[in-house]
Each structure stands twice: as C-alpha cells, then as structure tokens.
Amino acid sequence: MPQEHANAQESAQHHEHDEATRRVASEANVDSLDAVLDDIESVLESNAEAYVNGFVQKGGE
C-alpha cells in the first residue's frame, strides 16, 4: 500500500541518518577520549601499585 511504502522509505532514511549521526558521534567521541588520555598523562606515569595498595580504609556501614 502506498502509505506503508512511504513510511518504510521514511523510516529507512531516518535509520540511515541515525547511523550517520552515530558514526560521526563515535568518531568525535574517539577524539575526545584521546584528549582525555592526554589529560591524565601524569597519572599514567605514576606508580599504580603504590596508589592502589596505599588505599586501605576501614569499613563503614
């Protein structure tokens, strides 16, 4: 039926748009994640074991 066909077309376009948007968003996110990695450089260079094992806290409730 024409109505269904039009709807299917619309929804296919919508789906493509979603996919494209998602790809762009994904790439932007990867760039931002890399920027985050740059920002935390000082932590990445520190002694992880000392940091982790140095944190011993008596339990609360």
Add this chain to the structure above:
Amino acid sequence: MPQLHDSRSRHSTSTQPSATAGGCDRIFGLETEYGLSVGGADRPLDISQVAMTMFQPVVQRERSTNTYLDNGSRLYLDVGSHPEYATAEARTPFDAMLADAAGESIMRTMALETQARLRAQAGERATIHLFKNNADSAGHSYGCHENYLVRRYVDLRAIQTQLLPFLITRQIYTGAGRFDGDHWTYTQRARFVDETVSSATTRSRPMINTRDEPHADPESFRRLHVIIGDSNRSQWATMVKCATTHLVLSAMEHAARTGVPSGLERLEMTDPVQANLEVNELGPDAMIDLADGTRMSALEMQRLAWRVIERFTHSHAHELDASLQGDPVWTPRSVLDAWRWVLDRLEARDIDALAQVVDWACKRRFFARLEERGPVDPMRVAQLDLDYHDVANGTLYEAMVRHGLMRVYADPQQVAHAVHTPPERTRAVLRGRFVQRAQQAGVRHVCDWTQVQVLEPEKRTVQLLDPFDSEGTPEYHDLMASLA
C-alpha cells in the same frame, strides 16, 4: 552510623500528619562516606591523623567531629576515618543531587587545605585522595545511602518484595562499576552486601534499613534507608536514583492506601542477595529467579516496573506533578522518558550513549579505548578506576566532563551557592538559618535532624518535627529573635 534521636520520645505536640505534605510529596537525603588515602608522602602517615587534620577547623569551632552546616547538611568524621557528608532534606531529585554536589565541593576544599599543610611536613608531592566510592583495595566497603520519607502504611513485606527487586535491578543504569582485579562488574557495592531488609544498624550490611526514627511525625512516616546503591560521579545517575525510586514508592503508597495491588508484586525474587550478585556480574542480561517460578532478565524486570509506573503516572498525574514541582530538570513524564531511554540504550548495547550518563559505561568505554592503544597493566586499570572517584585530585572524571564525554547538570555557580544555602521548602531552611545566625552571634549551639539547640547562656531547644516545613513555628522564631 551515627545514633539518631527517636522523635517519639520527645513528642509533646499533636500527632497530625504533616500539614504541608501533599499526596506523593517526598523528602530525599543522600549520605556519602568518603574513602581517604595519601600518596607521594616522604614518610609513612597515619590516615586517622590526616582525617583529624581535615576536621580540625570543625573541632575547633564545635568541639566535635560532628557538625551541621549553614546549608543544613551534616558533616561528620566517622569511625574508621570516613569523612561523611549527609545532605540536608531535599524536595526534588535535582535539589538532592545539588546538595550532594555541594558536599563534594566542601570535602574537596577541606582535603586541599589539609594537603597544603601536609606538604609542609611530608614533602611536596604528598597528595590527598578523597574517594567518593564504595571499596578500597583491601576488601573494605562503605556506602552512599539514600533516604526517603515513606508513608507509614507501606509495610516491610512490600518493601522486601516490590521495592527491593526494583533497587537491585536499577543498578543496570545506576551502577558505578568496578574493576575487580581481572574483570569489570556493574556495581561497586554488590559483593559486600549480605542481607536484604533489616532493622539492625551496624553489624550486618542489609540492602534496605527501615528506621523507626522517621525524623517526622512517627504516626505518618517512616524513613527508608537504602544501602544498596553505589556512590556515583554521574549527576544523572544520582538524580535518576532518586527520581525513579520516588515514582515506585508513590505507586506502592497508593497500593497500600487503597488495598489494590501495585502491579510490582510480580517482581518478587526468590533470592535477592544472589540476584544482586548476578546483576553485578551480568548487568541487564542477568537472569533472576522470581517467586512465581518464572525467570526474567534484570532489563525485563525494569521494563515491567516501567510499565507499571507509566500506568500509575497516567492516573495520578496531578499529585505526581505537584510532588516534583520546582525541579528544573524532572517532571514525572521526563523521568519516565529518561528511564525508558536508558532501558532502550541498554537493550541496544549502545555504550556510546550510555557512557554520557552511566558511570559503569563511561568507565568501560574509556578502558576499551585505552586497550586499543596497547595492553594495560591491571594495576593501572585499578588505579584509574579509583582516580575516577577522587573528588580532591582526580583527573579522569574531570577530563571526561571537560571534553563533553560525561554530562553535568549543575554548574559551578549553582554548586557554590548550595555550599551555603539549604535546599528549598524543607526544614533544612530553618536549620541552615539557625546555624548561620548562631555562628554569626558566636553562640554555642547543637543541631540534629529534628531539633536545634542553643547552649548558652542557657539551654534552649526547639523541635523541627515536620521535614516539609520551611516556615517555622513561633518557638523557632522566638529562638531566632533571641540570637539577633
């Protein structure tokens, strides 16, 4: 946990239900215990001493490590050196989140001031880490507890069989996630929780505590103390915890009041503690055994709860709208929309979308990226997992926010304002003003949740029994006038 007064024993006024609380109106409160460690010091340090140093300004002023602030909240140094912040009473999820963010800010300030002093003694690189999380490196656990004022006619059985399954499964979107040494879990807290609903306080770790100390008229309300919940950095998660639970409690209150089933009875689990562990490991796909003999995934259980609450919201729009009046982000409709959105994203395994607002997803996406660049030492992963929760010197979460990878809802001005201003339309307004005035007048005073007390020249006490009342009784105004 600090001992709380039983308001019943001092009850000299009428036992009328709160005159200012409409049908679904809620009081929210968030208590957070922080973890404390020091790195980079040039000598071994006693952490209890560091914590005491953090609280020295408080002790100097109050002669106690327990104090109420001019924003109505409570600042406390707990057993085992947990700095703890309990927000003042809030009327809306946004206000609760903002009050919690103010707590982070206050804690950060205290930690950094202490760090400056510490560096004079223990070297330039001494660094305080203040963790808003739920576990240290040695298997100790502590919490972020939610408080909800609930109408008293909701019984303990309903809390166990309807609310608890909702709370266990909501962790699929509220969980903060944790790197457990070799793999990621969805929550921080699950493996440390050993009981379901309890009235005991310090020994066991139940998921929900019902306090017969309702901080309000005991004939009308009880206080639900929810222990099964992670400390979130995500402001969205903090608000959604409160907002969705509020809707569920409203539906349960209506059911208890009318004797008509809520529809949530279907969710009753055969073994909540085991279910909690399953959700911890498998998140939305965890399969849960229900009391009616069927099995459902955690995601399906949340979908069922959503449908029940959606119907309830439709038929009780007026009261629910009123209960969230003043919230700049949430209406009952927008809570339902966000709730459904996150369930849809979970079903689609859309980690990019989830990572904007869900702490476990934010962490997992980040670490997936890190691992694309090369193998990562598990110790490094554990370190960054902790760093994500460090409100004093953390880098990871802050970088996420700065680069638009994690959504924030309260701006720095709002947070700064909330550091010295109580949430609106609750008795926190009265307590905050009292503290401010008593401090300005230099008069020794004490507070707790249900009363304010001046200690000199003679002891004078005023009760604040209605958490919804921000106007104050004549006795309160007399006391305030005497402090002018």
